[in-house]
Amino acid sequence: MSEPAPKPVTASTRLAAVWGSPIRHSASPAMHNTAFAALGLDWRYLACEVAPERLATALEGARVMGFCGVNLTVPHKRLALEMMDELDASARAWGAVNTVVFEAENAEGVWTPVGLLRNIQGPVRMRGYNTDADAIVRSLNEDLHIEPRGARVLLIGAGGAGRAAALRLADEGVATLWLQNRTESKAEELAAEIAERFPAVDVRTGLPDTDVEIILNATSSGLKPEDPLPIDLGAYPLSRADAVYDMIYRPAETPLLRQALESGCRTANGLGMLLYQGAAAFELWTHRPAPIDVMRAALVREVYGSGESR
Ligand SMILES: NC(=O)c1ccc[n+]([C@@H]2O[C@H](COP(=O)([O-])OP(=O)(O)OC[C@H]3O[C@@H](n4cnc5c(N)ncnc54)[C@H](OP(=O)(O)O)[C@@H]3O)[C@@H](O)[C@H]2O)c1
Known part of the structure; x- marks a missing residue:
């Protein structure tokens, strides 16, 4: 039609x-x-x-x-x-x-x-x-069947989208939230705010020392072909995550999502x-x-x- x-x-x-x-x-x-x-x-x-x-x-x-x-x-x-x-x-x-x-x-x-x-x-x-915060929770649910409550989550990026996602996921009751950002002070500020507002959430900065249910990319690294990966795979291999979500939707498959698929993760881009x-x-x-x-x-x-x- x-x-x-x-x-x-x-x-x-x-x-x-x-x-x-x-x-x-x-x-x-x-x-x-x-x-x-x-x-x-x-x-x-x-x-x-x-x-x-x-x-x-x-x-x-x-x-x-x-x-x-x-x-x-x-x-x-x-x-x-x-x-x-x-x-x-x-x-x-x-x-x-x-x-x-x-x-x-x-x-x-x-x-x-x-x-x-x-x-x-x-x-x-x-x-x-x-309207981003509710949208990310709904998309994680529909596209990756992820229920944030009780999950271990690595969130990369502490700009506008990363911040909204971190706070919203904390509100959903994630168990442990690792925040990683190029400018470390922003991740630390965000972690301090989450610790104060959502004391039940175990919030940390840097990379996890354990496996996680999901890695979320909320950085803009991946929008341009020459961008570096937003995570150091030597320090944290993607195979340690069940699923990887990239908020970027164009390109539909970022280098991060390609690597995640090759590592056996379930993946979704930011279209949802x-x-x-x-x-x-x-x-x-x-x-x-x-x-x-x-x-x-x-x-x-x-x-x-x-x-x-x-
Ligand atoms: N699918 C959707 O509906 C949706 C909605 C919102 C956002 N997004 C996407 O999410 C991303 C972030 O958006 P935003 O509004 O939060 O942008 P923003 O406020 O400008 O924040 C950008 C973030 O990306 C980080 N960053 C930028 N270049 C980087 C690089 N080369 N390596 C590592 N980190 C880098 C920044 O780190 P610093 O703090 O160190 O600068 C910051 O954490 C964008 O790609 C956007 O398209 C998608």
Whole structure:
């Protein structure tokens, strides 16, 4: 069956976007634009290269241009915390913003997503959410059948996504969580926060001294072909893990995932996480149920070039 054609762009077309640096790998435009067309919504989703020093300016631009929503990716999720007018409980709890909802007051004076308003009058405010944290737990569950409670987990990366995942997994009740990051001080800060907020979790920094159920890559190392592996395999062989999850989804098979397969691990890339964080953002902006199957199919086509996911 052919896809519904998108509505033509007009002066009333609603806008959303993802901003990051680098951004050209993003599959979010394909996922969201297909979903908008499937629901007959006059919306478009763009991807823009935005350098971190320009993030505040870009957000102000989107605010005054009537954007409905923005997703933030590498390296903006932590920076944006300071730039929001309001933080949703999810952004406060998981310490990073990946979804911005622009809001204005409706006729009754209630703050309402701009995407639901016919006219925007008065000030527009930015409310920051985190939809990554729930998405990673759901994807681990669906894609690798991993139940975090009681698990031993090695998480590599302590940026916006790594931080959200670490806190969310601690909240799920992992038994032992090892945090490893290129800049060690960030892993140590995160470990200290987890120790305080989730005292039942045994949190450590560095590499495990035992086997683990899962290794999660939450670094951006692997996005570019010349990137090094995010883990020193001499110090911790992948065969010590049952499964390896890479939040990167393009390339669909990173060198880390290839090595993991060769080491006999179950593997998954970040496509499921992208799907569920995107579906939650879609619902926050439009207040319409996200067409999950349509979005998944669009992502699979975009990333694998066919209906096959492997
Ligand atoms: N699938 C999804 O839906 C999804 C969602 C969120 C994020 N992601 C992916 O997750 C990754 C991290 O995103 P983010 O938003 O957390 O980015 P970020 O805030 O910029 O953090 C980047 C992380 O990667 C580490 N890093 C960068 N280059 C490295 C290298 N060459 N070797 C080792 N570590 C390196 C950084 O370490 P330092 O602290 O030392 O700089 C930091 O921990 C990205 O690849 C992103 O695409 C995917």
